Amino acid sequence: MSSFRPGRALGVLVVAFLVIAAAAAAVLSLTLSRDPVPMHVRWAPGTTDGERVDLEQRFHLTEGVVTEGRTRAYHLTDTSTDNIRAIIQNPRVEDTSDLNRIRFRPAFKYDRERRLIFFSVVAGVIGAFVVLLTPGISHRVGLRRTA
Secondary structure (H helix, E strand, C coil), X not given: CCCCCHHHHHHHHHHHHHHHHHHHHHHHHHHCCCCCEEXXXXXXXXXXXXXXHXXXXXXXXXXXXXXXXXXXXXXXXXXXXXXXXXXXXXXXXXXXXXXXXXXXXXXXXXXXXXXXXXXXXXXXXXXXXXXXXXXXXXXXXXXXXXX
């Protein structure tokens, strides 16, 4: 068996990870949906229709439909952290759904940016190990015997 070369193996892993993660990010940036994020807002008691309409415009909430009592379903067109923080912290907003109240981001299933990063990293890690374990590469870094 040829001797294991940790420096070469690490180099292969890093280069393969970077190339595959970048390719995955490019593909995902073209394919992941840019649609508005569905979410719900329960307005605080005493919120007038005029205040609600003003807040809907300020927060970029569209297609509001009453679902129950003071709760409305919306599509959120501005998913920036600042906008979501403003929605969650507004005293006229009693509760929300499908928003991460800690990160001030859409729920993961709707958060395009976090999904792009997560799936690109996963693809890069898996791909890097697949590359390392291919017969020609694994032989060069000392993981396989010479025939």
